[in-house]
Amino acid sequence: MPWWSWLLIWTGLTLGLLALLSWFALSLFRQARGTLQALESLRGQLPTGEFDGLAASAVGIPAVFADSAVLLGRVEQLRAERTHRNQVRRDARIVRGKLMRHAR
Structure with missing residues (x-):
């Protein structure tokens, strides 16, 4: 070639x-x-007003400079809130289960 x-x-x-x-x-x-x-x-389509308060509440005193009693109180408060949420969800599951069981 x-x-x-x-x-x-x-x-x-x-x-x-x-x-x-x-x-x-x-x-x-x-x-x-x-x-x-x-x-x-x-x-x-996203709403903008809902997230303004979250950004303002995120600003605070660093945990290094906070009092340990205040931090422990906050941790206990968060644990109590989580326990309450879990209990509410558990109760809703139980009610849903009873409704499903009696629906037959």
């Missing part, structure tokens, strides 16, 4: 590769743009 046929083959393969890569890049760009538009529409 003459040298120019190899040049034509490799030029064609290189151009084909570049065309395929550009097509993949274009389709990826279109998908990313569609995803960003969907995220923008979802962001518009």
Whole structure:
């Protein structure tokens, strides 16, 4: 085969590769743009007022400088709240189970 046929083959393969890569890049760009538009529409549906108080309550005194009695009281309060939530969920499961058992 003459040298120019190899040049034509490799030029064609290189151009084909570049065309395929550009097509993949274009389709990826279109998908990313569609995803960003969907995220923008979802962001518009989120309520903004609910989270303002959470950010304000997160700011406080670091635990290093707080009194240990205050910290222990807070830990006990969180444990009591968690126990109460668990008990409420357990009671709801029991009621649901009784309703399901008597439904037959």
